[in-house]
Amino acid sequence: MCDDAFDADALLPELTPAELVAVIGAAEQRLSDAPLAALSEDGLLALLESREEARRKGVGVDAALLVEISDRGAYQRAGYTTLHQLLAHGLRIGEAESRRRRVTAASVGRFTAMTGERLAPKYPATAAAVTDGAIGDGHVWAIDEVMDKIPASVDPEQRARAEELLAAAARTLNPAGVTIVGNRILAHLDPDGTLADDKDRQRQAKFRLSAQDRQLMSAVQARLTPQLRAEFEVMFTRWAAPGMNNPDDPDSPHGAADQPGLDPAVLAAAAERDTRLLGRRQHDALLALLAWANAQSVHAKPESLRNQIVVTVTDEDLARGAGVAWTATGTRMPVSDLVRMAADAVPYLAVFAKATGQPLYLGRAHRLASRAQRLALFARDRGCTAPGCTRPFTQCEMHHAPDWQDGGPTDIDHLGGACGKHNRWNGKNPGDWESTVLTGGPDRGRMAWRPVGQDGPWIVNPLFHPDKLRTGPHTPEAERTPPPAVNHRLGTTGPPGIGTTAESGVTRLSWKDLAA
Numbered sequence: 001m002c003d004d005a006f007d008a009d010a011l012l013p014e015l016t017p018a019e020l021v022a023v024i025g026a027a028e029q030r031l032s033d034a035p036l037a038a039l040s041e042d043g044l045l046a047l048l049e050s051r052e053e054a055r056r057k058g059v060g061v062d063a064a065l066l067v068e069i070s071d072r073g074a075y076q077r078a079g080y081t082t083l084h085q086l087l088a089h090g091l092r093i094g095e096a097e098s099r100r101r102r103v104t105a106a107s108v109g110r111f112t113a114m115t116g117e118r119l120a121p122k123y124p125a126t127a128a129a130v131t132d133g134a135i136g137d138g139h140v141w142a143i144d145e146v147m148d149k150i151p152a153s154v155d156p157e158q159r160a161r162a163e164e165l166l167a168a169a170a171r172t173l174n175p176a177g178v179t180i181v182g183n184r185i186l187a188h189l190d191p192d193g194t195l196a197d198d199k200d201r202q203r204q205a206k207f208r209l210s211a212q213d214r215q216l217m218s219a220v221q222a223r224l225t226p227q228l229r230a231e232f233e234v235m236f237t238r239w240a241a242p243g244m245n246n247p248d249d250p251d252s253p254h255g256a257a258d259q260p261g262l263d264p265a266v267l268a269a270a271a272e273r274d275t276r277l278l279g280r281r282q283h284d285a286l287l288a289l290l291a292w293a294n295a296q297s298v299h300a301k302p303e304s305l306r307n308q309i310v311v312t313v314t315d316e317d318l319a320r321g322a323g324v325a326w327t328a329t330g331t332r333m334p335v336s337d338l339v340r341m342a343a344d345a346v347p348y349l350a351v352f353a354k355a356t357g358q359p360l361y362l363g364r365a366h367r368l369a370s371r372a373q374r375l376a377l378f379a380r381d382r383g384c385t386a387p388g389c390t391r392p393f394t395q396c397e398m399h400h401a402p403d404w405q406d407g408g409p410t411d412i413d414h415l416g417g418a419c420g421k422h423n424r425w426n427g428k429n430p431g432d433w434e435s436t437v438l439t440g441g442p443d444r445g446r447m448a449w450r451p452v453g454q455d456g457p458w459i460v461n462p463l464f465h466p467d468k469l470r471t472g473p474h475t476p477e478a479e480r481t482p483p484p485a486v487n488h489r490l491g492t493t494g495p496p497g498i499g500t501t502a503e504s505g506v507t508r509l510s511w512k513d514l515a516a
Contacts, residue, residue, distance in 0.1 A: 053133035059140070060108060060130040066101065067109035076431035079451035081421065089388035104140045123147065125167035139170040139178055146182030151200050154189050162189065201225050216324075216332050240278070240285035243270030247284060254288060330383055330392025330464075374398065377417055382464035385435075385447035386422035390463055397423045401435045401447065413437050416447030428452060 015023065039047065066083065069075055075086035087098035108127035110118045121127035126143050129135040143166045150159055162185050169181040202225065210219040224232070238256040239245060244267070246252035252270045253262055276284070325333045377398065384391040385399070399418035400409075403426050414437060418425075425433040432452045438444055438460070448458035 052136075056130060056136040057133040059104060059137045060127070062101065063105040063107075063109040063130075066105040067111055070105070071112045079431060079433050081425070092388075095390075100137065100141060103144055104137045107140050107144050123163050123167070125164045126170070129167050129171055135167070135170040138175040142175040142178040142182065143167065143170060146179065146186065149182075149186055149204070151190055158189060212332055216334065235289060236282050236285055239289055240281040241267075241271070242274045242276075242281065243267050243272075244281075245284045245288035246270065246274055246276065246281075247287075248276075249273055255292070327392075330390075330394075368398070373415060377415055380445060381417040381447065383417060383461070384419040384422055385416045385449070385461050386418055386425065386433075387449055387459040387461050388463070389419060389422055389461060391419035391422075393417050395419050399423045399426075399435065399447065401437050413439075413445065418447070425449070 012020070012023070036044065036047075066087075069086070070083050075081075075083050075090075078086055078090050080086045080090055084095075084098050084102065087093055087101060088095050093101070107123050108121050108130050110121055110127075113119050123140075123143060126135070126140060130140065143163065146166060147159070147163060150162060165185060166178060166182055170178050173181065204223055205225045205228070206221065206223050207228075208221045210221060212218050238258055241257035243249075243252060244257050245254055249270060251266075252274075253267055255262075257267060274281075325335055327333060378393045381393065381396075383389070383393050384396050396417035396419050399416045399422075401414055401416065416435070416437060418435075426435055427433070430453055433449050434452050435447060435449045436458060438446055438448050438458065443460050446460050448460045450456055450458050
């Protein structure tokens with residue numbers, strides 16, 4: 001605990017919020033140079049406790065700050081359309097941390113009503129504990145998770161009492177302990193699970209693919225409704241039967257175990273050879289089912305890249321059967337897996353190496369990009385070009401620079417991939433962004449962005465091209481922030497020139513030739 005004889009308030013006159021933050025920063029700097037070795041063990045422990053209390057009080061301050069920014073839409077001044085964008089990309093704290101901070105702000109912050117009055121916090125007891133420095137953001141997330149699971153039919157008084165009990169528990173327990181207490185409260189409120197209705201189940205349903213790890217593997221976060229679980233169980237019974245859809249057995253039957261024409265003796269022999277555990281069999285069954293479903297829709301909408309597997313790979317990596325390919329959905333795939341997949345499936349492989357006769361320049365004759373242009377842009381962009389965006393190319397629209405309504409042509413070096421949200425970023429007012437296709441420097445041909453009215457450098461999205469990052473004190477400024485030859489948002493342009501992007505083409509290869 002802090003020494004009661006020390007009056008910190010006496011050192012702080014009436015300061016503005018910005019001045020107080022400056023004082024905190026200066027104090028942190030002084031603290032980093034403080035002689036901690038001179039403290040006793042008790043002094044170190046007391047300092048740790050005091051510092052954690054101050055950190056927890058800061059959670060409430062951050063929540064109040066985010067509420068004020070949200071209420072007033074101040075994030076638009078920085079060129080973002082949502083608070084989430086400002087946090088995740090403007091402050092570079094990432095998607096997950098942005099969600100956590102917004103959950104905390106929504107839980108303990110005091111928002112402004114339409115009438116102008118300040119509303120009470122969503123969780124009053126939790127907000128009071130944060131103000132006291134007794135609990136941190138981890139406790140808030142645990143409380144919110146439990147409260148979200150309380151059925152909507154529970155009486156409001158019981159719900160409020162549950163929040164009070166959780167906040168009281170958080171004052172003495174860690175977040176994991178709060179979750180345990182919360183599970184007991186849920187069991188007390190709905191012991192038979194009969195109060196939860198379909199709306200509660202639909203609200204909690206999710207199926208989310210996590211990012212690929214270093215081995216290019218992906219974890220799944222799922223909470224299935226009873227209906228989806230039942231569908232999975234029926235599918236696995238038919239497609240994950242022993243011996244079915246075994247990629248390690250060339251003689252394994254493909255499809256469902258009860259499909260017409262399947263020889264029971266062949267299935268029995270394959271099952272005898274099958275050494276896979278249940279989890280692997282279900283994985284292989286889901287893979288086989290999705291491959292079959294994707295093959296059915298491959299020609300449903302020929303001009304779209306969303307209804308089929310599209311892969312870009314360099315001709316060098318393809319020739320040596322090594323390296324990593326990119327799919328239009330944003331997945332990185334070893335070239336060796338690509339070759340194996342090609343033997344059975346019929347995805348569309350695009351090797352961008354030489355120019356072809358497909359038209360990449362449409363001028364003003366068409367507003368929508370052609371399939372050839374989309375394929376070429378996928379090879380160049382791989383995903384959304386907006387800074388910090390992780391949307392894959394299948395979730396992108398074709399963005400004109402300059403905008404179509406401003407006379408922008410549908411030519412390959414005036415287009416770039418942009419998700420729906422960022423495709424609407426462009427504007428001419430403060431808070432909007434402007435975009436251009438760079439015509440010089442090492443990022444020549446790539447779409448770049450910057451907030452309107454700022455003379456700072458054009459920003460490209462490095463997330464889909466980490467191999468092209470150029471940072472560090474020894475990187476020439478011209479390479480670090482290459483200037484465009486033409487600002488398509490502020491001026492006019494002449495006819496498109498022939499550049500590296502325009503020279504990119506599409507070479508179609510036969511899957512059977514590739515597999516051989």
